[in-house]
Amino acid sequence: MANYSTNEFKGGLKVMLDGDPCSIVENEFVKPGKGQAFNRVKLRNLMTGRVWERTFKSGESLEGADVMDLDMEYLYNDGEMWYFMKTDGSFEQYPVEKKALGDTEKWLKEQVVYTVTLWNDNAISVTPPNFIELEVVETDPGLKGDTAQGGSKPATLSSGAVVRVPLFINQGEVLKVDTRSGEYVSRA
Protein backbone atom coordinates (compact mmCIF):
# COMPACT_ATOMS: atom_id res chain seq x y z
CA MET A 1 0.00 0.00 0.00
CA ALA A 2 1.01 3.60 -0.59
CA ASN A 3 2.10 5.87 2.23
CA TYR A 4 0.13 9.00 2.98
CA SER A 5 1.69 12.16 4.36
CA THR A 6 -0.12 14.33 6.94
CA ASN A 7 -1.08 16.87 4.30
CA GLU A 8 -2.95 14.13 2.41
CA PHE A 9 -4.93 13.10 5.51
CA LYS A 10 -8.58 13.80 4.93
CA GLY A 11 -11.85 12.47 6.24
CA GLY A 12 -12.40 8.85 5.20
CA LEU A 13 -8.77 8.04 4.28
CA LYS A 14 -7.83 4.56 5.58
CA VAL A 15 -4.42 4.21 7.22
CA MET A 16 -2.58 1.81 9.52
CA LEU A 17 -1.82 2.91 13.09
CA ASP A 18 -0.42 0.67 15.82
CA GLY A 19 -1.21 -2.36 13.67
CA ASP A 20 -4.90 -1.57 13.24
CA PRO A 21 -6.68 -0.13 10.21
CA CYS A 22 -8.12 3.31 10.96
CA SER A 23 -10.28 5.82 9.16
CA ILE A 24 -9.33 9.51 9.41
CA VAL A 25 -12.12 11.52 11.01
CA GLU A 26 -10.53 14.95 11.30
CA ASN A 27 -7.15 16.54 10.61
CA GLU A 28 -6.16 19.91 12.03
CA PHE A 29 -2.95 21.69 11.06
CA VAL A 30 -1.38 23.48 14.05
CA LYS A 31 1.76 25.60 14.07
CA PRO A 32 3.23 28.04 16.54
CA GLY A 33 4.20 31.51 15.27
CA LYS A 34 7.65 30.27 14.40
CA GLY A 35 8.55 26.65 14.61
CA GLN A 36 7.63 23.04 13.98
CA ALA A 37 4.20 22.35 12.49
CA PHE A 38 2.03 19.51 13.74
CA ASN A 39 -1.17 17.81 12.68
CA ARG A 40 -3.74 16.99 15.32
CA VAL A 41 -5.57 13.97 13.92
CA LYS A 42 -8.68 12.08 14.99
CA LEU A 43 -8.86 8.52 13.69
CA ARG A 44 -11.50 5.83 14.12
CA ASN A 45 -10.01 2.44 14.81
CA LEU A 46 -11.98 0.22 12.42
CA MET A 47 -11.42 -2.89 14.55
CA THR A 48 -12.79 -1.43 17.79
CA GLY A 49 -14.80 1.57 16.61
CA ARG A 50 -12.97 3.74 19.12
CA VAL A 51 -11.77 7.22 18.17
CA TRP A 52 -8.11 8.02 18.81
CA GLU A 53 -6.58 11.47 18.95
CA ARG A 54 -2.95 11.60 17.86
CA THR A 55 -0.46 14.28 16.99
CA PHE A 56 1.97 13.97 14.08
CA LYS A 57 4.82 16.16 12.94
CA SER A 58 3.69 17.70 9.67
CA GLY A 59 5.12 15.74 6.78
CA GLU A 60 5.19 12.42 8.66
CA SER A 61 3.41 9.61 6.90
CA LEU A 62 1.36 6.52 7.64
CA GLU A 63 0.95 3.39 5.57
CA GLY A 64 -2.35 3.14 3.77
CA ALA A 65 -4.71 0.38 4.89
CA ASP A 66 -6.18 -2.00 2.34
CA VAL A 67 -9.73 -1.36 3.43
CA MET A 68 -12.78 -1.60 1.17
CA ASP A 69 -16.48 -1.10 1.77
CA LEU A 70 -18.51 -3.53 -0.33
CA ASP A 71 -22.24 -4.13 -0.76
CA MET A 72 -23.12 -7.68 0.28
CA GLU A 73 -26.34 -9.59 0.76
CA TYR A 74 -26.87 -11.48 4.02
CA LEU A 75 -27.30 -15.23 3.43
CA TYR A 76 -27.34 -17.31 6.62
CA ASN A 77 -25.74 -18.17 9.95
CA ASP A 78 -24.26 -21.62 10.54
CA GLY A 79 -24.11 -21.27 14.32
CA GLU A 80 -20.55 -19.97 14.24
CA MET A 81 -20.18 -17.58 11.33
CA TRP A 82 -22.50 -15.29 9.40
CA TYR A 83 -22.24 -15.47 5.61
CA PHE A 84 -22.56 -12.57 3.19
CA MET A 85 -22.38 -12.59 -0.62
CA LYS A 86 -21.11 -9.95 -3.02
CA THR A 87 -23.79 -8.30 -5.16
CA ASP A 88 -21.53 -7.87 -8.20
CA GLY A 89 -22.65 -11.13 -9.78
CA SER A 90 -19.55 -13.05 -8.64
CA PHE A 91 -21.51 -14.95 -5.93
CA GLU A 92 -18.34 -14.71 -3.83
CA GLN A 93 -19.11 -15.35 -0.16
CA TYR A 94 -17.46 -13.96 2.96
CA PRO A 95 -17.75 -15.42 6.48
CA VAL A 96 -18.10 -12.81 9.25
CA GLU A 97 -17.23 -13.41 12.92
CA LYS A 98 -19.51 -12.37 15.75
CA LYS A 99 -16.95 -9.78 16.88
CA ALA A 100 -16.93 -8.10 13.46
CA LEU A 101 -20.71 -8.24 13.20
CA GLY A 102 -21.16 -6.39 16.51
CA ASP A 103 -24.49 -4.63 17.01
CA THR A 104 -25.52 -5.32 13.43
CA GLU A 105 -26.50 -8.83 14.52
CA LYS A 106 -29.87 -7.54 15.70
CA TRP A 107 -30.64 -5.99 12.27
CA LEU A 108 -29.95 -9.05 10.13
CA LYS A 109 -32.47 -10.16 7.54
CA GLU A 110 -31.86 -12.51 4.65
CA GLN A 111 -31.54 -10.95 1.18
CA VAL A 112 -31.02 -7.46 2.57
CA VAL A 113 -27.86 -5.69 1.34
CA TYR A 114 -25.36 -4.54 4.00
CA THR A 115 -22.05 -2.68 3.76
CA VAL A 116 -19.26 -5.08 4.66
CA THR A 117 -15.87 -3.54 5.45
CA LEU A 118 -12.96 -5.72 4.36
CA TRP A 119 -9.37 -5.33 5.57
CA ASN A 120 -6.85 -7.43 3.66
CA ASP A 121 -9.90 -9.28 2.32
CA ASN A 122 -11.25 -10.19 5.79
CA ALA A 123 -14.53 -8.78 7.04
CA ILE A 124 -13.97 -6.47 10.03
CA SER A 125 -17.34 -4.76 10.31
CA VAL A 126 -20.85 -4.79 8.89
CA THR A 127 -23.08 -1.71 8.60
CA PRO A 128 -26.84 -2.16 8.10
CA PRO A 129 -28.82 0.01 5.65
CA ASN A 130 -30.14 3.20 7.33
CA PHE A 131 -33.69 1.93 7.07
CA ILE A 132 -34.87 -1.66 7.18
CA GLU A 133 -38.28 -3.33 7.08
CA LEU A 134 -38.87 -6.01 9.71
CA GLU A 135 -41.86 -7.98 11.00
CA VAL A 136 -43.14 -7.69 14.56
CA VAL A 137 -42.92 -11.13 16.17
CA GLU A 138 -43.99 -10.15 19.65
CA THR A 139 -45.77 -7.20 21.23
CA ASP A 140 -48.79 -6.46 23.43
CA PRO A 141 -52.08 -6.45 21.50
CA GLY A 142 -52.80 -3.20 19.63
CA LEU A 143 -55.29 -0.63 20.86
CA LYS A 144 -57.89 0.02 18.18
CA GLY A 145 -58.48 3.62 17.20
CA ASP A 146 -55.38 4.93 18.91
CA THR A 147 -53.59 6.03 15.76
CA ALA A 148 -52.82 9.63 16.49
CA GLN A 149 -50.95 10.23 19.65
CA GLY A 150 -49.48 9.21 22.90
CA GLY A 151 -47.88 6.16 24.38
CA SER A 152 -45.55 3.51 23.12
CA LYS A 153 -44.68 -0.10 23.92
CA PRO A 154 -41.80 -2.45 23.18
CA ALA A 155 -41.99 -4.73 20.15
CA THR A 156 -39.62 -7.56 19.28
CA LEU A 157 -38.77 -7.73 15.57
CA SER A 158 -37.94 -10.79 13.48
CA SER A 159 -34.22 -9.92 13.59
CA GLY A 160 -34.19 -9.85 17.40
CA ALA A 161 -34.12 -6.08 17.85
CA VAL A 162 -36.52 -4.55 20.36
CA VAL A 163 -37.89 -1.11 19.43
CA ARG A 164 -40.48 1.26 20.92
CA VAL A 165 -43.60 1.34 18.72
CA PRO A 166 -46.96 3.16 18.93
CA LEU A 167 -49.74 1.38 20.81
CA PHE A 168 -51.74 0.60 17.64
CA ILE A 169 -49.06 -1.72 16.18
CA ASN A 170 -49.92 -5.46 16.12
CA GLN A 171 -47.96 -8.66 15.97
CA GLY A 172 -47.37 -9.71 12.33
CA GLU A 173 -47.15 -6.18 10.98
CA VAL A 174 -44.08 -5.10 8.98
CA LEU A 175 -42.42 -1.90 10.20
CA LYS A 176 -39.86 0.51 8.79
CA VAL A 177 -37.11 1.15 11.37
CA ASP A 178 -34.12 3.51 11.44
CA THR A 179 -31.10 1.31 12.27
CA ARG A 180 -28.93 4.30 13.31
CA SER A 181 -31.22 5.42 16.12
CA GLY A 182 -33.06 2.12 16.61
CA GLU A 183 -36.36 4.00 16.28
CA TYR A 184 -39.67 3.10 14.66
CA VAL A 185 -40.38 5.20 11.55
CA SER A 186 -43.70 3.94 10.11
CA ARG A 187 -45.65 0.93 8.98
CA ALA A 188 -44.00 -0.46 5.87
Add this chain to the structure above:
Amino acid sequence: MSVPDWQPTASIETLRERARLLAEVRAFFAERGVLEVETPVLGHGGSTDPHLASLSAEATTPAGRERLWLQTSPEFAMKRLLAAGAGPIFQLARCFRDGEVGRRHNLEFTMLEWYRPGVTLDALIEETAALVRRVLGREPGDEAGPLRRRRYRELFREALAVDPFTAPLADLRRLAEEKGGLAMADALRDDCLDLLMSLVIEPQLGREGIDVVVDYPASQAALARRHRDPEDGAWVASRFELYLEGLELANGYDELTDAAEQAARFAEDNAARRAAGLPEVDVDARLLAALAHGMPEGSGVALGIDRLIQLALGQSSVAEVMAFATPRC
Protein backbone atom coordinates in the same frame (compact mmCIF):
# COMPACT_ATOMS: atom_id res chain seq x y z
CA MET B 1 -22.57 20.10 1.89
CA SER B 2 -23.02 20.17 -1.84
CA VAL B 3 -22.03 23.79 -2.55
CA PRO B 4 -20.60 23.78 -6.11
CA ASP B 5 -16.85 24.27 -5.96
CA TRP B 6 -16.79 27.30 -8.26
CA GLN B 7 -18.50 29.26 -5.47
CA PRO B 8 -16.50 31.56 -3.18
CA THR B 9 -15.58 30.31 0.30
CA ALA B 10 -16.59 33.71 1.78
CA SER B 11 -20.02 35.25 1.34
CA ILE B 12 -20.22 38.44 -0.72
CA GLU B 13 -21.36 40.25 2.44
CA THR B 14 -18.17 39.06 4.22
CA LEU B 15 -16.04 40.27 1.30
CA ARG B 16 -17.66 43.72 1.61
CA GLU B 17 -16.81 43.72 5.33
CA ARG B 18 -13.28 42.58 4.56
CA ALA B 19 -12.79 45.50 2.14
CA ARG B 20 -14.09 47.90 4.80
CA LEU B 21 -11.65 46.51 7.42
CA LEU B 22 -8.70 46.74 5.00
CA ALA B 23 -9.63 50.41 4.38
CA GLU B 24 -9.61 50.82 8.18
CA VAL B 25 -6.07 49.37 8.33
CA ARG B 26 -4.89 51.83 5.66
CA ALA B 27 -6.52 54.73 7.51
CA PHE B 28 -4.80 53.65 10.76
CA PHE B 29 -1.37 53.89 9.15
CA ALA B 30 -2.15 57.04 7.15
CA GLU B 31 -3.07 58.80 10.42
CA ARG B 32 0.27 57.73 11.88
CA GLY B 33 2.36 58.75 8.91
CA VAL B 34 3.38 55.21 7.95
CA LEU B 35 3.95 54.85 4.20
CA GLU B 36 2.26 52.05 2.27
CA VAL B 37 4.71 50.16 0.03
CA GLU B 38 4.53 47.26 -2.40
CA THR B 39 7.44 44.89 -2.88
CA PRO B 40 7.77 41.88 -5.21
CA VAL B 41 6.21 38.54 -4.40
CA LEU B 42 9.08 36.84 -6.28
CA GLY B 43 12.69 37.15 -5.15
CA HIS B 44 16.13 35.72 -5.83
CA GLY B 45 16.54 34.81 -2.14
CA GLY B 46 14.06 32.78 -0.12
CA SER B 47 13.32 32.21 3.55
CA THR B 48 15.91 29.91 5.11
CA ASP B 49 13.72 29.23 8.20
CA PRO B 50 13.75 25.41 8.51
CA HIS B 51 10.09 25.46 9.54
CA LEU B 52 8.91 27.34 6.47
CA ALA B 53 8.65 25.63 3.09
CA SER B 54 8.98 28.08 0.21
CA LEU B 55 7.38 27.69 -3.18
CA SER B 56 9.43 28.67 -6.20
CA ALA B 57 8.80 29.46 -9.84
CA GLU B 58 10.88 29.23 -12.99
CA ALA B 59 10.99 32.47 -14.86
CA THR B 60 12.67 33.95 -17.92
CA THR B 61 14.28 37.26 -17.01
CA PRO B 62 17.01 39.40 -18.60
CA ALA B 63 19.43 37.14 -16.67
CA GLY B 64 18.07 34.09 -18.48
CA ARG B 65 16.07 31.19 -17.09
CA GLU B 66 16.21 31.35 -13.30
CA ARG B 67 14.49 30.12 -10.20
CA LEU B 68 12.67 32.75 -8.16
CA TRP B 69 11.23 32.20 -4.67
CA LEU B 70 7.72 33.16 -3.66
CA GLN B 71 8.00 35.14 -0.45
CA THR B 72 6.92 33.64 2.88
CA SER B 73 6.78 37.23 4.17
CA PRO B 74 7.81 40.61 2.68
CA GLU B 75 10.44 41.04 5.39
CA PHE B 76 13.63 41.04 3.30
CA ALA B 77 12.42 43.48 0.66
CA MET B 78 10.97 45.84 3.27
CA LYS B 79 14.25 45.82 5.21
CA ARG B 80 16.07 46.83 2.04
CA LEU B 81 13.69 49.79 1.80
CA LEU B 82 14.50 50.67 5.44
CA ALA B 83 18.20 50.58 4.66
CA ALA B 84 17.51 52.88 1.68
CA GLY B 85 15.93 55.43 4.03
CA ALA B 86 12.22 54.79 3.55
CA GLY B 87 11.30 55.60 7.16
CA PRO B 88 8.23 53.90 8.72
CA ILE B 89 6.53 51.61 6.17
CA PHE B 90 3.70 49.08 6.02
CA GLN B 91 2.49 46.57 3.48
CA LEU B 92 -0.49 44.30 2.90
CA ALA B 93 1.45 41.54 1.18
CA ARG B 94 0.43 38.25 -0.40
CA CYS B 95 2.61 35.47 1.09
CA PHE B 96 3.02 31.78 0.32
CA ARG B 97 3.91 28.86 2.59
CA ASP B 98 3.94 25.38 1.15
CA GLY B 99 1.90 22.75 2.95
CA GLU B 100 0.16 25.16 5.31
CA VAL B 101 -3.53 24.58 4.81
CA GLY B 102 -6.09 24.25 7.58
CA ARG B 103 -8.66 26.13 9.61
CA ARG B 104 -6.09 28.81 10.52
CA HIS B 105 -3.85 28.54 7.48
CA ASN B 106 -4.06 28.94 3.73
CA LEU B 107 -1.33 28.25 1.17
CA GLU B 108 -1.40 31.91 0.15
CA PHE B 109 -2.54 34.54 2.60
CA THR B 110 -2.29 38.24 3.32
CA MET B 111 0.28 39.52 5.77
CA LEU B 112 0.10 42.96 7.27
CA GLU B 113 3.70 43.82 7.98
CA TRP B 114 5.10 47.10 9.26
CA TYR B 115 8.42 48.56 10.39
CA ARG B 116 9.12 51.39 12.78
CA PRO B 117 12.70 52.71 12.71
CA GLY B 118 13.74 54.10 16.08
CA VAL B 119 10.78 52.58 17.93
CA THR B 120 11.22 50.13 20.82
CA LEU B 121 9.66 46.67 20.84
CA ASP B 122 7.54 47.74 23.80
CA ALA B 123 6.08 50.71 21.92
CA LEU B 124 5.41 48.47 18.91
CA ILE B 125 3.47 46.06 21.16
CA GLU B 126 1.19 48.95 22.13
CA GLU B 127 0.74 50.00 18.51
CA THR B 128 -0.03 46.41 17.41
CA ALA B 129 -2.68 46.13 20.12
CA ALA B 130 -4.14 49.48 18.97
CA LEU B 131 -4.36 48.19 15.38
CA VAL B 132 -6.04 44.99 16.59
CA ARG B 133 -8.63 46.95 18.57
CA ARG B 134 -9.26 49.28 15.62
CA VAL B 135 -9.98 46.37 13.27
CA LEU B 136 -12.09 44.52 15.85
CA GLY B 137 -14.05 47.73 16.36
CA ARG B 138 -13.78 47.41 20.13
CA GLU B 139 -12.32 50.02 22.45
CA PRO B 140 -9.93 49.31 25.32
CA GLY B 141 -11.82 48.41 28.47
CA ASP B 142 -14.21 45.89 26.99
CA GLU B 143 -13.47 42.24 26.29
CA ALA B 144 -10.57 42.93 23.91
CA GLY B 145 -9.33 45.58 26.28
CA PRO B 146 -6.71 44.59 28.80
CA LEU B 147 -3.31 43.95 27.35
CA ARG B 148 -1.24 41.45 29.32
CA ARG B 149 2.42 40.76 28.75
CA ARG B 150 3.14 37.10 29.45
CA ARG B 151 6.69 35.82 29.74
CA TYR B 152 7.32 32.58 27.84
CA ARG B 153 9.10 31.06 30.81
CA GLU B 154 6.28 31.91 33.23
CA LEU B 155 3.64 30.48 30.87
CA PHE B 156 5.37 27.10 30.85
CA ARG B 157 5.87 27.16 34.60
CA GLU B 158 2.20 27.95 35.22
CA ALA B 159 0.61 25.64 32.65
CA LEU B 160 3.03 22.71 32.76
CA ALA B 161 5.09 23.15 35.91
CA VAL B 162 8.25 22.98 33.85
CA ASP B 163 11.04 25.48 33.18
CA PRO B 164 11.43 25.62 29.38
CA PHE B 165 14.95 27.07 29.67
CA THR B 166 16.50 24.68 32.17
CA ALA B 167 14.44 21.46 32.22
CA PRO B 168 16.39 18.40 31.02
CA LEU B 169 15.57 17.51 27.42
CA ALA B 170 14.32 14.08 28.57
CA ASP B 171 11.66 15.76 30.73
CA LEU B 172 10.47 17.93 27.84
CA ARG B 173 10.31 14.92 25.53
CA ARG B 174 8.28 12.95 28.07
CA LEU B 175 5.89 15.86 28.56
CA ALA B 176 5.49 16.37 24.80
CA GLU B 177 4.79 12.66 24.34
CA GLU B 178 2.21 12.71 27.10
CA LYS B 179 0.39 15.81 25.79
CA GLY B 180 0.64 15.02 22.09
CA GLY B 181 0.38 11.24 22.00
CA LEU B 182 3.33 10.86 19.63
CA ALA B 183 6.87 9.57 19.81
CA MET B 184 9.27 12.41 20.63
CA ALA B 185 12.22 10.24 21.66
CA ASP B 186 14.62 11.95 19.23
CA ALA B 187 12.88 15.34 19.09
CA LEU B 188 14.88 18.55 19.39
CA ARG B 189 14.40 20.80 22.39
CA ASP B 190 12.62 23.51 20.40
CA ASP B 191 10.34 20.94 18.74
CA CYS B 192 9.17 19.78 22.18
CA LEU B 193 8.59 23.38 23.26
CA ASP B 194 6.73 24.17 20.01
CA LEU B 195 4.45 21.18 20.51
CA LEU B 196 3.64 22.12 24.11
CA MET B 197 3.13 25.75 23.11
CA SER B 198 0.74 24.80 20.27
CA LEU B 199 -1.26 22.15 22.10
CA VAL B 200 -1.34 23.30 25.70
CA ILE B 201 -0.54 26.99 26.04
CA GLU B 202 -1.82 28.68 22.87
CA PRO B 203 -5.45 27.59 23.27
CA GLN B 204 -5.55 29.35 26.67
CA LEU B 205 -4.12 32.65 25.44
CA GLY B 206 -6.13 35.76 24.62
CA ARG B 207 -9.27 34.54 26.33
CA GLU B 208 -9.73 37.57 28.58
CA GLY B 209 -8.18 40.21 26.36
CA ILE B 210 -5.05 40.58 24.33
CA ASP B 211 -2.14 38.41 25.52
CA VAL B 212 1.34 39.27 24.33
CA VAL B 213 3.98 36.59 24.86
CA VAL B 214 7.49 37.98 25.32
CA ASP B 215 11.00 36.74 26.12
CA TYR B 216 11.11 33.68 23.90
CA PRO B 217 14.00 31.23 24.19
CA ALA B 218 17.14 32.62 22.56
CA SER B 219 17.14 29.60 20.20
CA GLN B 220 13.82 30.85 18.77
CA ALA B 221 15.05 34.34 17.90
CA ALA B 222 14.63 33.98 14.11
CA LEU B 223 15.45 37.50 12.86
CA ALA B 224 15.19 39.21 16.24
CA ARG B 225 17.98 40.43 18.53
CA ARG B 226 18.75 38.59 21.74
CA HIS B 227 19.12 40.14 25.17
CA ARG B 228 19.69 39.07 28.76
CA ASP B 229 16.55 38.97 30.88
CA PRO B 230 17.11 41.66 33.54
CA GLU B 231 15.33 39.52 36.17
CA ASP B 232 16.96 36.12 35.83
CA GLY B 233 19.87 36.80 33.49
CA ALA B 234 18.80 34.17 30.94
CA TRP B 235 19.38 34.92 27.26
CA VAL B 236 16.03 35.53 25.54
CA ALA B 237 14.88 36.57 22.07
CA SER B 238 13.68 40.16 21.76
CA ARG B 239 10.43 39.30 20.10
CA PHE B 240 6.75 39.01 20.88
CA GLU B 241 3.67 37.19 19.68
CA LEU B 242 0.19 38.56 20.10
CA TYR B 243 -2.74 36.24 20.85
CA LEU B 244 -6.46 36.73 20.87
CA GLU B 245 -9.07 33.99 21.41
CA GLY B 246 -6.43 31.28 21.24
CA LEU B 247 -5.25 32.51 17.86
CA GLU B 248 -1.72 33.75 17.16
CA LEU B 249 -2.17 37.02 15.28
CA ALA B 250 1.19 38.76 15.18
CA ASN B 251 4.90 38.18 15.54
CA GLY B 252 7.17 41.17 16.23
CA TYR B 253 10.93 41.65 16.50
CA ASP B 254 13.46 44.06 17.78
CA GLU B 255 15.10 43.77 14.38
CA LEU B 256 18.51 42.33 13.86
CA THR B 257 20.59 44.93 11.99
CA ASP B 258 24.03 43.30 12.12
CA ALA B 259 24.94 41.86 8.69
CA ALA B 260 27.46 39.36 10.03
CA GLU B 261 25.04 38.05 12.65
CA GLN B 262 22.32 37.82 9.99
CA ALA B 263 24.64 35.87 7.66
CA ALA B 264 25.49 33.51 10.54
CA ARG B 265 21.80 32.86 11.25
CA PHE B 266 21.13 32.11 7.56
CA ALA B 267 24.02 29.62 7.67
CA GLU B 268 22.65 28.06 10.88
CA ASP B 269 19.23 27.70 9.23
CA ASN B 270 20.69 25.99 6.19
CA ALA B 271 22.73 23.70 8.44
CA ALA B 272 19.52 22.77 10.30
CA ARG B 273 17.88 22.17 6.92
CA ARG B 274 20.68 19.82 5.85
CA ALA B 275 20.45 17.97 9.17
CA ALA B 276 16.69 17.53 8.72
CA GLY B 277 17.06 16.41 5.11
CA LEU B 278 15.37 19.55 3.79
CA PRO B 279 16.48 21.42 0.67
CA GLU B 280 18.74 24.41 1.28
CA VAL B 281 17.46 27.83 0.27
CA ASP B 282 19.38 30.54 -1.56
CA VAL B 283 20.35 33.21 0.94
CA ASP B 284 19.14 36.74 0.19
CA ALA B 285 22.49 38.35 -0.63
CA ARG B 286 20.84 41.72 -1.30
CA LEU B 287 19.43 41.81 2.23
CA LEU B 288 22.90 41.11 3.62
CA ALA B 289 24.33 43.92 1.45
CA ALA B 290 21.61 46.29 2.67
CA LEU B 291 22.38 45.43 6.31
CA ALA B 292 26.09 45.92 5.65
CA HIS B 293 25.26 49.36 4.24
CA GLY B 294 23.28 50.08 7.41
CA MET B 295 19.67 49.60 8.43
CA PRO B 296 18.26 51.87 11.14
CA GLU B 297 17.58 50.14 14.44
CA GLY B 298 13.94 49.63 15.23
CA SER B 299 11.07 47.18 15.47
CA GLY B 300 8.87 45.39 13.00
CA VAL B 301 5.84 43.13 13.15
CA ALA B 302 3.95 40.75 10.85
CA LEU B 303 0.26 40.24 11.46
CA GLY B 304 -1.98 37.62 9.82
CA ILE B 305 -4.72 39.96 8.69
CA ASP B 306 -6.97 37.10 7.51
CA ARG B 307 -7.10 35.76 11.08
CA LEU B 308 -7.82 39.19 12.53
CA ILE B 309 -10.64 39.70 10.02
CA GLN B 310 -11.92 36.22 10.90
CA LEU B 311 -12.14 37.23 14.58
CA ALA B 312 -13.62 40.65 13.78
CA LEU B 313 -16.38 39.05 11.72
CA GLY B 314 -16.99 36.13 14.09
CA GLN B 315 -16.05 33.45 11.54
CA SER B 316 -14.51 30.11 12.43
CA SER B 317 -11.86 29.71 9.72
CA VAL B 318 -9.70 31.88 7.46
CA ALA B 319 -11.37 30.26 4.43
CA GLU B 320 -14.60 32.02 5.37
CA VAL B 321 -13.01 35.46 4.95
CA MET B 322 -11.17 34.70 1.67
CA ALA B 323 -12.79 34.77 -1.77
CA PHE B 324 -11.37 31.39 -2.77
CA ALA B 325 -9.45 29.38 -0.15
CA THR B 326 -6.80 26.92 -1.41
CA PRO B 327 -9.13 23.91 -1.91
CA ARG B 328 -11.15 26.06 -4.35
CA CYS B 329 -8.37 28.09 -5.97
